[in-house]
Structures are given as structure tokens and as C-alpha cells.
Amino acid sequence: MATTTSPVSHPTSGSRAEARADVYARPSAHVDEDGTLDVRASAVGTCRRALWYAATGHQPTNPPTDAALTVMEAGNALEPVVLRAMARAGWTLTPADPSVPQPASIRIDPHVVVTGHPDATGRRPLPQDAASPVTATPASMFLFDDEPPATDDEMIVEVKTRGPSAFKRWRTLGAERSHPTAVAQVAVYTLGTFGAVRDAAIAVLDTASRAWDVEIIPAPRVAQALDRVGAWLGQLGAHYDRHGADPQALPTRDFAAGSWQCRSCPFLATCQPGAATEATADAVTEVEDAPVSAAEAQAAVAEYAEARDALKVPERDKRAALATLKAWMRRQGAAKTTIAGHTVSLVQSTRYAVDHRKLNAILDPAIRAEIVSERASEFVRVS
């Protein structure tokens, strides 16, 4: 493994373990009493300038809204639900003790550590358990289906909750492309907890359908993630070595103005003082330039609904007529015929489906990125 990261041991007794409230209210980065820059594992891969603001005592100017806090708390509340679902599917799990969560830390350089609190550790259901009634869930539901033979090593289990589109994106693109920070997080937890690189698991729940899935990140990919964490935070460590905890010696920005990361950054107004005003001005300009008024939009919705309703009966009649013709053609054994001056064809088509879960499991993320590309489009839906 090329990374220079190393585990940091923590006492397991409750005497030094932090209370849950303190643990999860930690800033994304802070400077310890001994001068060590301690970065929260879940903040790895965010913006290093934002970490600097947090560590050097800047006060947040754009704290999370009540709605954002509710989303976050709902996600936290669902974690035990996901772990119970995994247990029913045959996983042997040890969830973190909510009152005394055990930290996992790795050292990046002499003055920088990363610390977090894993959701759980666990062992995946092994094939020999398949006969057990507890593991009656088909093994095919797991992403590790086609991976090398599973071992019984205990691994880190990280739980995430996502909306339907993020869940689908995760399944389609795999963890490294869709949620690289989550991979970094489990990599840190793995080395910090076991002192070695192992496979790690990220379980994801779709908050709309309540479907869940788990992606196993094999040990070599965990090692690659640790290398990335080491390189990314190594630069911040070098900055810290040069400047100490100087609140004015800001590292360069990791994100461009207007990005979603900046829009949701707690230090937005400090970092980009004009951003809020510009955003408001942009919005006003957009509305002023818009050639469609609210009344026209309302009228368009009404017209759309009327047209859709008008099409309902003809569409139903069309489907019924086609079903009759399909039955007729099959009975005749004909692929093409002429009826009442119209050519009627029985068209056969084959659809090809890609099992993205299996694809994600067997392909390296870089190769996967060449094969599975992402294209965004825009359309209007009225319901």
C-alpha cells in the first residue's frame, strides 16, 4: 500500500470515550490541545478551506437550515433500521454503542489526524450459511455476488440514507464515483479500527422505497482510498506546518463559486462575501427576464391536464385494438399482413439490460467510469 497513513490507537474504556452528543456535534476540524489538526472522517473530501475555517475558530455564517437538520436527523434515526435489515439478511453485526461510540483514527502526518466513529462492524453472510433460515434472502441481492470468495473477517459497516435518485445513482455508478467521501470514510475507519486494510461495507437505504443495498469495497480499493485521503490531507498538513493555526492564512478553495458545495457551506459568507447578494440578484434577473408569467404557467398546466384527459379514452381504445390484432396475428402465424388497406406487422424486439450491481462489483472504478457515463437531461413532468 503506497499510503503513509497509519492507525492511531484509542483507549476502549468509557473514561476517555466521548459522549454521543459531543461526538456528533464536533466541528469538521479542530486543533487539539497538543496542536494536532484533527479532521472529522465524514468531512474528508469536502473543502479544505472550510476545514481551515472550522479549525481556526471562524464562526459559521451559514449554519444548516432547520430543514437540513431534519433530513440529517432522519437519516441518523434510520441507521438502526438498516442494520436490523442487514441482520435479517444474515449479517452478524456489532452496532456502535450509541452512548459510548468508539473512535477510529488514522495519522496523516505528525500534526494531522482523521477521526470518526463507525456505525458498526460486522461479518457478511458466508455461502455456507445459505441453508440457515436466517439467511434465506437470496445472495443475489448483494453487490459482492461475483467478487472473490468472501472471508469471515470482521469489517467496517457504514450506513447511508439517500433519496431515490441518489440511491439509483449509487447503484449505477458505484460508490467511488457517486459517493467518494463515503469510501474515504470507511477506509479511515478500517485502518483506524483494525490497524490494517480490509474489505469494508457501505449499506445504503432508499428513503422513499425503503429498499436497501450494500456495496462491499474490496481491500485493494480501500487501500487506494487511503492513498487518496493521505494525498488530499497531506496538502492541508503541509499548509498547517507552514502557517500554524493562522485564521488568515487560508488554503485555496476546493470548489468554485456557485457550486452546490459552496451553496451549502457553513462559511459561505466569510469565503465569498458577495455570493448571497449575487445569488439573489441572479434569481431576480431570471424572473424579470422570464417571458412566461405565473398566470400563463397556470393556464399551461390546465391545458396540459385537459389534453391529457382528452387522450385517455382514444389511447385506451388504441391499446385494446392492438391487443386484438396481436392475438389475430399470432393465431395466423403471420408477421405481416394487410387488413382493410392497412399493413399490420407483428414486431419483435429484444431488450438488453445491464446488471449494474454486478458490473460495479467486478470492475475497477476507473474502468467503470469509461464504460458507464452520465448524461443529464431536463424535461417537464406534470402530475
Ligand code: SF4
Ligand atoms: S464557500 Fe466553497 S470554497 Fe469557500 S470554504 Fe465553503 S466550500 Fe470552500
